Amino acid sequence: MTSLKRTTLFQALHRTYSDSTVLAIALAGTALFILTLLTLKGQIEQHLQLVARTIAYSAEAAVLFEDRGTASEILVQIAEREQLRAASITTLDGRTLASHGFEGSGLSGHVDEAVGRLLFPDPIGAEIRSGNRRIGKVAVHGNGARFIVYTLQASIVGLVCITLFFYAARRLARRMAQRITNQLQVLAAATHGARLKQDFSRRVPPFDIVEFDQLGKDFNALFAELHARNLELTARQYSLEVANQTLSQLALRDGLTGLANRRGFIERLEQALAEAKASGSKVGVLYLDNDRFKRINDEYGHAAGDALLVEVADRIRGCIRDTDLVARLGGDEFTVLLDSVRDVEDAILVAEKILAAMVPPLPVGDTMIVPGVSIGIALFPEHGRTADQLLIAADQAMYTTKQNGRGHYRIFDPAIHRLPTSGD
Ligand SMILES: Nc1nc2c(ncn2[C@@H]2O[C@H](COP(=O)(O)OP(=O)(O)OP(=O)(O)O)[C@@H](O)[C@H]2O)c(=O)[nH]1
Missing domain, CATH: 3.30.450.20 (PAS domain)
Known part of the structure; x- marks a missing residue:
């Protein structure tokens, strides 16, 4: 070559x-x-x-x-x-x-x-x-x-004349070449800068050589177009990001109560468990199920049932710290994540607070109803090491509460309950 x-x-x-x-x-x-x-x-x-x-x-x-x-x-x-x-x-x-x-x-x-x-x-x-x-x-x-x-x-x-003429011509030629290259260098620097930094807001100045001036004007028009497109793209990208965020928020939220949904709860629980494993702290999980909720639906209608679910959600939210999380898993089931609890007593305190918050009756149709809930409690690391294990443990404890008269709380007991192994 x-x-x-x-x-x-x-x-x-x-x-x-x-x-x-x-x-x-x-x-x-x-x-x-x-x-x-x-x-x-x-x-x-x-x-x-x-x-x-x-x-x-x-x-x-x-x-x-x-x-x-x-x-x-x-x-x-x-x-x-x-x-x-x-x-x-x-x-x-x-x-x-x-x-x-x-x-x-x-x-x-x-x-x-x-x-x-x-x-x-x-x-x-x-x-x-x-x-x-x-x-x-x-x-x-x-x-x-x-x-x-x-x-x-x-x-x-x-x-003598020829020498003088030669030097004068050389000087003029140098000046002309310098003039052309200077203008071209400005154009080249603008293009190079725009390509490297993706900055199309730069503009080249007017030139006294007509062809370069025209080229400069075309460059400026092109830069302006690219700049406008870039701004449009950035705006679109921003609104897409916002829409994506909203979508992912929605994907993690329960539509009726505005609480986190099952996915949102598990994500957050897994995060809390990872932190707890690193710091050696404990995490509490409360599993709540409304008592005889089906009857309310049947007697007062689905809308009344929905209103009761929203009220229960608000009352539970009022009982926890900002760092904790309430979620609606679906139907009439709620869960609470208690971040950094010292021992089971902390979880019991929250469960009792929630039970007390349910006592005031609320109007449903033409009558007043007390929205009872049954609660199961499980603790990391004692009752489970993964999000699934803790949810199952708390659910089992809640189920035992239901069997023992409802409206109370129960702590997971490995002697009574059995956690599924990986083979189950
Ligand atoms: N209004 C309303 N009802 C729901 C919704 N999701 C589920 N349900 C109803 O909630 C009821 C749940 O009943 P269960 O938990 O099985 O039984 P229960 O009547 O609460 O009885 P116990 O749990 O044993 O105390 C069912 O009738 C469901 O149809 C909802 O989004 N809105």
Whole structure:
């Protein structure tokens, strides 16, 4: 697998800008340099033309009278002043009246001469006239010295300009790349933060680059949507939790009396037993059954029976501590959980309190009834170690109370009662 060479956006942009700047400067510089050389050559040729004409004008009389001395003097004077490679004055019939050859000395002299030969291989001429009559001609050969000097000057100026331009372009490119990456970094940070923290309340600021600004607006709209959905989900989750709690409360409650039901009672009893096992304390369980309840139903109706059950539930609740629990197991059966009792005496006290609470009669139909109850008592750990064993023990004790005349309490007695073993 080929490994992907990674680079930051800033590096990529900066490199691209720098490369294209160098290329543009190199191309423009080269074109400008060539143009400068051509212009320079043209200018020097025009100057040579002017020099040839000046010689022709100055030497007119000397040529007319074929005065070689004066012609030569004029030629040498101008040729040396103008640093010509060579110059000559000839008559119309081709005789040379004067000639001059510039001999360069040293390396620079030879270079000047070689460049002159290369750039101006042909002589530049001018006619010598006397009135309207042609009487001779001048030929001059250009030297490279002037061209080299001008070229060097143009190159130095060009190089300085190019360097300045390059640094300015580099700075601009850097600033541009920085601007783009900064805006992209803000977008990236917002997206990253939103993903990591699931926080869609963040918003990105407006950007001056249109495309990024549009992207930022889209991000903000998306974040706002996700934020609203998140809030909606949280609200839904909350109401589901509340509904779940209510349902589980209902599942553990008795609909008629509002007391805990069998499931709620067993759950709480198991909790109390676990704590008691850990702390070495005792737990009491009271099993209550209304006496002759069927008769009340039969004589006064089911609604009257229900009202009596609710009243009995209230009276039992009034007899226990907040830390204890009353439950309706079903029908006319109730249980009481006594948390952290010291001994059986504590349970007996509660049972007696409940029996006393039943004494006041309550109106049922057109008569007054005393809601009698029979109670069985069992204690952890003496009469059972599990919730089931304790309930059975208390139930058996309650059953014995019923058999012995009702309206009393009885404590589980292992000598009389028998707890089921795991095989029963
Ligand atoms: N009103 C009413 N009656 C109920 C409800 N659940 C059960 N019962 C009745 O309660 C009566 C329970 O009677 P039992 O406990 O069997 O007998 P009892 O008449 O109380 O006699 P002993 O328990 O022996 O004193 C039955 O008639 C059931 O139909 C209820 O929710 N409301």
